[in-house]
Amino acid sequence: MTQKISRRDFLKLAGVGAATTAVLTGCGPAAKFVTRQPYLKMPEYTYNGESTYYATTCRECAAACGLVVRTMQGRAIKVEGNKANPVNLGKTCARGQTTLQGLYNPDRVTAPTKQGRAKDLSGSAMNWDDAVATVSDILKKYKASEIAFLMGTAPDHLFDLATDLTGAMGASAPVRYGALSMFEGRATLAQAAQEMFGQPALPFFDLASADVVVSFGANFLETWVSPVAYTRGYSKLRKGHDRRRGLFFQFEARMSQTGSVADEWIALRPGTEGLVALALGKLVAEARGGSMPKAFASVNVNEAAEKAGVELEALHVIAEEFAKANAPLAIVGGPALAHSNGVETTKAVYALNAAFSSSFFLSPLAPGEDVYHRPASAQEMSEFVKKLESGAVKALFIHGVNPAFELPKSLGFEAALKNVETVISFATFPDETALLSDYIFPDHHALESFGYQRAYTGANASVLSGLQPAVTPFVDTKATADVLLAAAAQAGFPFPYADEFAFIQGKLQQFVPIAGGSFAAPEINAFTAFFQQFGGWWKQADLVAPTASNGAVNAPEAEFEEGEFFLIPFVSPTLGEAGANKPWLQETADPTTTVMWNTWVEINPETAHELGVENDDVVKIVSAAGEVEASVYLYPAIRPDVIAIPFGQGHTAYGQFAAGRGVNPADLFGAKFNAAGDLAYAGVKVRVEKTGKKQYLSRLESKIGVYGEGLGEEH
Amino acid sequence: MIQKVFKWLMSPLGRVALVIAALAIVSVAMWGIAYVQSPPAQPIDFPHQRHAANQVQCLYCHPGANRGASSGLPTPSKCWGCHQQLSITQTSKLLGPLRDAIANGTPLQWVPVAQVPDFVQYNHRPHLAAGLSCENCHGDVASLLHAYENPQVMNMGWCLACHREKSAGNPELEKKLLDCATCHY
Amino acid sequence: MTTIDLNMVGAKGALVEAAEGKWGMVIDQDLCTGCQACVTACAMENNIAFVGEEDAGYGRSMHWIRIERFWEGHYPHVKMTHYQPMLCQQCGKAPCEPVCPAFATVHSQSEQVNVQVYNRCVGTRYCGNNCPYQVRSFNWFDYNDERINKAIATLKHQFNPDVTVRRRGIMEKCSFCIQRIHKAQDKAKSEGREVADGEFTTACAQACPADAIVFGRVDNPESLVSQLMAEGHGVQHLSELGTLPRVTYLVGGQ
Missing domain, CATH: 2.40.40.20 (Barwin-like endoglucanases)
Structure with a gap:
């Protein structure tokens, strides 16, 4: 044996060492074996290694786009658009796609929690029996007039349930709100429609049938009202009719994503949208000849262009395109509505459509609706907050909305909440409002829920989009509808539904006898089965261009605060x-x-x-x-x-x-x-x-x- | 410096240290090898041999194999379908976990032993469609007490050897079967 | 009709494909609204890791498809160019392929797409360096490992089992949703038929609310992709480099 370690031996030793390291640290999976947990009993229609698809509805916003969720071995893998749903016809937006990261979010509220307004995550877990008892105690303890419900814009079935429940109790109807509905200016759109067409309806701008579109601040390709439906319409506009590409112009002070795809983006001074619309109307009426509609008669085009900071030539070019178009259309939305003159601005644009457009409609009402029930406006919310502040409300239930974040701080929601004795949040996530609550009783995520959602615009159909669970609840949550129904039963309110599903069936009952829907079924159980299979029920609606009162429309100057x-x-x-x-x-x-x-x-x-x-x-x-x-x-x-x-x-x-x-x-x-x-x-x-x-x-x-x-x- | 270390290593003490180090390395390596070679603990020490001998077809419990990628593991309710008819089911110590699973509604947590790494996208269906039988890859299950006793090491060389053999002389098939993208994506 | 020499693989293999590809995509930039639905759809389908604000700032984000946009002119006559979804062009003659010392990025002979073989990749990043489209992304860390990124412990339940979860130190890029190609082909074969045009599509095309992305067979003149390509106003980016891109951009409009 030599007394030296040769280089060769050293390499050999090193090799053994390296091999050992490789084995231990794993050139390959860290754990060789992975435990699988098969079903106890395979659900029907499920096969090993094959996906099962469930039709449901997206709840990332209130537009009611249909989804098809791909699941595998009980887990939701991917959401895809439901091709049957008339709102989105198989398409989705970015937010809809990531709804799965909400479902499997690491920060979900994992159990009913006694939060005690702790402002952090230090609340202690409860069990659901105690949670239901807590709600039931509140229903018993307070007078009906001291109980209030604040709800989000989705889902609609829960809103209906709360409406029925408060009705049965004699309490005031639930208030609905969402930051999106504030930014969308839904109250302004409905108010303008009421004043011009006699109906407080949401507008439906049918881009697909138009060939020249002028938009005043509407961010309809982003988040506005029903973005997937409008993006589909925009695509049709650009593909054109008889292969003539449709044109699109946007007036706004800051180029939005929507404005960025316009053929011409024209910057105007904020608050002058209505004035420009009227000026455009005058130019178009002049170019087309015939009588001048009253709405545009009094406007001075040069003055309007100057006030708006818009080049007169640009206005003429757009008016020319608009005048010679077969199906021109004007849209209004976004910040244009959120001025002191928002209603007049909207009316000015509606007047443009009433005079020239055949692509402007009032949205068909959702099935079972008699009139468009819009969410609360900010002013109504401000009154609601004042009511909370006065101490008139002793118990507040909050679901589907995060007012501590979504309401402007200036309305003082957080301070007003201190005057409410008991606040119960049904939030799925520990949002700002949930942390300020006494209890958090988390609802299921949308993909774990039953329900339905009405489509308020975006399709030439009356749409009720259905929700059904694609997966079993991931954490210890309970459907808020079930909590309310169980608590109401315990508190002794006569309310005829055993659970959420029975309530939904009860509401669907009215559609069974209606002919001409997307499917027909002889009785309610078959109807519900189809409702889940197709992801909802809808009925073609005949869109009629609304007739406007040919009145004058003003364009008052918008009021601004002092500032630079x-x-x-x-x-x-x-x-x-x-x-x-x-x-x-x-x-x-x-x-x-x-x-x-x-x-x-x-x-x-x-x-x-x-x-x-x-x-x-x-x-x-x-x-x-x-x-x-x-x-x-x-x-x-x-x-x-x-x-x-x-x-x-x-x-x-x-x-x-x-x-x-x-x-x-x-x-x-x-x-x-x-x-x-x-x-x-x-x-x-x-x-x-x-x-x-x-x-x-x-x-x-x-x-x-x-x-x-x-x-x-x-x- | 290095000279000094080598000098020390050649001293009696150094040699002892070297031997100890070598032993440590070898034993760790042996342990590592043993660790990755030993079968995992299963909820039930499942005898494939006995089921195969009783003419239970592979596809009865693993029906996914001729439908798609994964052959699947049977659910306890599937086991129970047969086992509830056997009196031994009620008394056998081995079947205790199955009885518990049915009684408590908790699934049996099996650990699959015929595995390919995560970066291999294996699909059972085309293999069965091409006329292969389960035994071609999983060994003679009827004579093996446990599935992990299958002597076949599932590595890429073995996959490709068969793919080459099957596609020899057929350029179209060769293109498909020898393509990286067939299994890796 | 050119005869195909199967011995010509890798870099030389591109010559084989010169005449025609198999799968291709047409993106109509005039329809694209930049909404990012394709970006998130792709991330959800292909288990793409998110890297966080800091790493994203270093340019380490892992998007397989991104939406580019450029500005022209100055205010008030400023204009944004058409949104341009940029993804792996699945070049017939891919610059990334010949530079890989590990043969980890190779041309699939059967599907005529450029594949990244994760288990072969050793992370030299030569391919990313040589890609004229800058569409390859590198896993600087184990972003999708729950031991490193705690949030993955629950988010992993969403992972698509048909796509490998990539580890640290390897390159990745758009695969033309090859898992969907395989699935559709396997299904068609089990039913004894060919895959029909439009029977399946990639995650990005499926999500796109404007139908700006169309995917299909470019070697089938009947397919929608072929028909759109035949319209003649399509361009292939940097095709002057001889890369034979399989993605055609339609720039209609103004």
Whole structure:
């Protein structure tokens, strides 16, 4: 034996060592064997290794898009659009796709919790029997007039249940609200329709049948009312009729994602949308000849163009296209509605449609609806908050809405909540409102729930979209409908339904005898089975262009607060109102800026230069109501006197992906309302202050910047 | 410095240290090998041999094999379908977990032993459709007491050897069966 | 009719495919609204990891498809170019393939797409460096490992079992949803027929609310993809490099 270790031996030893390391650390799966947990009993229609599909409805917003959920061995793998549903015809949006990351979110409320307004996650778990007893005690303890329900815009079956329950108890009807419905200006749209057409209906802009579309601030391709339906319509518009591509023009002060696909994007002064619509109407009427509609008679086109800061020539070009179009259409929405003159602006655009368009309709009512029941406007919410503050409400039930985040701080919800003796939240996620509650009794996630949702617009059909569970509950949740029904039974209210499913069947009963629906069934059990199989029930509706009273329409000037810059808050196209807790939505780039995971402030590069700020500089935005700090994004398509901030971030709770990220521009809103009661948030003006801090935004686009300014020389 | 270390290693103490180190390395390696070779604990020490001998077809319990990717593991209710008719089911100690599963409504947590790594997308159906039988890959189950006793190591060389053999002389099939994307994606 | 020489694989294999591909995609940029539905649909279908704000800021996000947009002009005559969904172009003659020392990115002879073989990849990132479309993403960390990213412990229940969950140190990219291709072909074969046009599609095309993305067989003149390509106003990005992209962009409109 030699006394030396040769190099060869050393390598051999090293080799053994390496092999050992490889075996132990695993060049391959860390654990060789994985335990499988098969079903106790295989559900019907389920086969090993094969997917089962369930038709249900998306609840990420209230548009009622149909989904088909692909499940495998009891887990939801993928959502796809339901091709049968007339609203989305098999398509989905980004938020709908990530609904699965809500279902399997690590931050769900995992059990009924005695929260005790702890403001953090320190609440203690309860069992469901005690939870039901708690609700039942409240129903018994307080007078009916002291109980209030605050609900979100989805799901509709639970709202119906709460309506029936409060009716049976003699309590006031549940109040519905959602930040999206505030940003959509639903009250304004309905009010204008009421004044012009005698019906408080939502409009249905049928893009698919139009060939020239002019939009006044409507962000209909993003989050507005029914974005998937409108995107489908937009696609048809562009594909054109007889292969003639439809045209699309957008008037707005800040280029939205919708505006970015327009053939011409025209910046106007915020609040002048109605004036421009009337001026456009006058030009079109002149170009077409014939009698001048009363609505446009008194407007001075040159003056309007000057007030709006729009080039007269651009107005003429658009009017010309609009006049020679076969099926012109004007849309109004977004910040245009959120001015003090929002109702008049809407009426001006409706007048354009009433005079020239054959693609403008009032939305067909959902099955079983007698009139469009819109969610509460911000003004109604403000009155509701005042009621809470007065102590008249002793017990408040909250479901499907997060008012501590979704209501502007200026309405004082958080402070008013202190005067409510008992607050019960049915939140699936530990959002801001849930943490301020006495109890959290978590509802199932949408993909674990039964239910139905009405489509309020987006299809030329009357649509009731059905929900059914695609998977069994992932954590210890209970359907809120079942909690309420059980508690009402314990409290001794005569309420005829045994559980949620029986309630839904009871509500579907009325549609069984109706002929001409998407399917027919002789009796309710067969009807319910079809309802689940097809993902809902719908009936073709004959759309009739509404007849307008040929009255005069005014375009009063919008009122603004004192301040340096107009503020345009817009709902983040990717996050929506409640997407911030889904990591893939956070990592999905904003379409126009490509920013991920944070809030930014859009400033025109010229303005930024004057202010002495650059990309990623943190600025303080100050309004009369509050202030927020966020990083600057030099946005090339925004008026120099306007700054814009997306809504969707700025959570203080709502799980690890949302909490402590970005800011909420609603903190800047005052409490001024337009004539329909919608918040006039677009009337807010702000001041921009430098902070000297820098916070880099994560963008998908190159760091070089929009115009290559990062290259260090002029492009 | 290195000279010094080598010098020490050649001293008697150093040699003892070397031997100990070598032993440690070898024993750890042996343990590692034993660890990955030993069968996992199963809820029931399931005898495939006895079931196969009683003419229970493979596809009776693993019906997924000729439908799709996964052959699947039987649910306790499937076991119970036959076993409730056998008196031994009520008394056998081996079948205790099955009785419990049925009584308590808890699934049996089987551990599959015929596995391919995560990056292999294996599909049973085309293999059965091509005329292979279960025994071709899973061994002579009728004579093996346990499924893990299958002597066949399922690695890529073995897969490809068969794929080559089956596709020889057929360029279209060769293209498909020897393609990376057939199994890896 | 050219004869196919099966011995020509890898880099040389591209020559084989020069004449025609098999699967292809047409993206109508005039219809794209930039809504990002394809991006999230792709992430959900293909188990794509999210990397978090900091890593995303370093450009490490793992999108297999992204929506590009560029600006023209200055305010007020500023214009955004058409949104441009950018994904692996499944080049017939892919620049990523010849540079891989491990043969981990190879051309599938049967499906005529560019495949990434995860278990072969050793993470040299040469392919990403050589890709003119910048559509390959690298796993800098074990983003999808629950021991490292705690949220995965529950989020993993959503993972698609038909797609490998990638680990640290390997490259990944769009696969044209090859798992769906296989599934459709397997189903068709079990029923003794060919896959019909439109019978299945990729996750991005399926989600797209504007129908801007169409997927299908480019070697079948009857397919919708072939018909759209035949319209003549399609462009293939950087085709001057000789990459033979299988994605055709229609730039209609203005």
